[in-house]
Amino acid sequence: MKLVNDLENPMINHVVLIGKNANNLNRLTSEYSGKVKEIHFHGNIEDAFSLAIDSQKKIKVFSGSKEDILKYSERIKERKFSICPEYPIKKSEDILFISSLGITADLLYRIESVKKQVLLEVLEYYPRHSPLNIPMEPFHAILTAKIKGVKLNLWGLYAMFPAIHFHLEDDELLEGPGKVKNDLYLALLEWKNRQSKNGNRLNGLQKYFESIPRDNPSCMVCEHFHLCFSWALYKRDCCGLWKALLDRLQEQIGKISHILNAQSA
Ligand code: SF4
Numbered sequence: 001m002k003l004v005n006d007l008e009n010p011m012i013n014h015v016v017l018i019g020k021n022a023n024n025l026n027r028l029t030s031e032y033s034g035k036v037k038e039i040h041f042h043g044n045i046e047d048a049f050s051l052a053i054d055s056q057k058k059i060k061v062f063s064g065s066k067e068d069i070l071k072y073s074e075r076i077k078e079r080k081f082s083i084c085p086e087y088p089i090k091k092s093e094d095i096l097f098i099s100s101l102g103i104t105a106d107l108l109y110r111i112e113s114v115k116k117q118v119l120l121e122v123l124e125y126y127p128r129h130s131p132l133n134i135p136m137e138p139f140h141a142i143l144t145a146k147i148k149g150v151k152l153n154l155w156g157l158y159a160m161f162p163a164i165h166f167h168l169e170d171d172e173l174l175e176g177p178g179k180v181k182n183d184l185y186l187a188l189l190e191w192k193n194r195q196s197k198n199g200n201r202l203n204g205l206q207k208y209f210e211s212i213p214r215d216n217p218s219c220m221v222c223e224h225f226h227l228c229f230s231w232a233l234y235k236r237d238c239c240g241l242w243k244a245l246l247d248r249l250q251e252q253i254g255k256i257s258h259i260l261n262a263q264s265a
Pocket residue numbers: 216218219220222223224225228229230231232233239242243
């Protein structure tokens with residue numbers, strides 16, 4: 001069975017489980033224990049509390065309701081869930097209230113659906129009020145990597161290197177393994193169509209990476225290339241939003257390092 005082959009591949013060591021059924025996710029987590037590094041929960045927040053407790057895994061809860069976040073804020077904090085807001089984000093307060101509750105907000109999958117001005121306002125607030133104590137993703141991961149000199153790139157943040165990452169939906173085993181149906185992920189990489197006939201899972205991306213110097217020459221002289229690796233132009237015409245965010249994050253390094261030094265003094 002293909003799924004078993006994929007997961008037996010020692011190179012694939014980062015499984016992202018996606019689903020809305022806590023029992024299925026718990027079963028798969030124990031079945032593939034050691035490889036499951038992230039759980040993306042798309043069900044009701046209340047049901048997320050049935051997920052097995054494990055401090056080693058990142059649990060992202062996708063929530064369509066601000067009311068639920070407020071109602072369960074203490075339990076969300078206790079379980080250290082990250083909240084990925086799915087409701088409309090029109091102003092910075094729609095995001096910042098999550099941080100003000102002491103909860104990690106994760107905007108990774110919303111970046112391109114939120115206005116640039118709103119995101120820049122969030123970034124203006126973030127270093128002044130919760131520098132690295134209450135993470136706001138993906139900004140926290142990027143800032144931390146920059147401050148600590150840790151290697152990171154946007155493809156990795158999205159868990160999109162197919163030779164390392166594997167996305168598995170909780171009901172997928174019944175319908176044919178290895179295919180992710182959730183639009184959130186399909187939109188990013190056309191996951192279903194990415195595999196070449198000869199089974200080389202890297203093929204599509206290799207082609208894209210090879211085309212960058214010819215098709216995206218601006219990347220070759222971009223100061224964010226080491227972090228972006230042309231992610232922001234993959235199947236897009238313009239990378240202005242990501243570029244503005246990365247510029248702003250770069251500007252904030254000095255400010256945040258200063259705050260962190262003051263905190264540890
Ligand atoms: S920010 Fe834009 S120009 Fe810079 S590396 Fe990314 S895609 Fe290329």
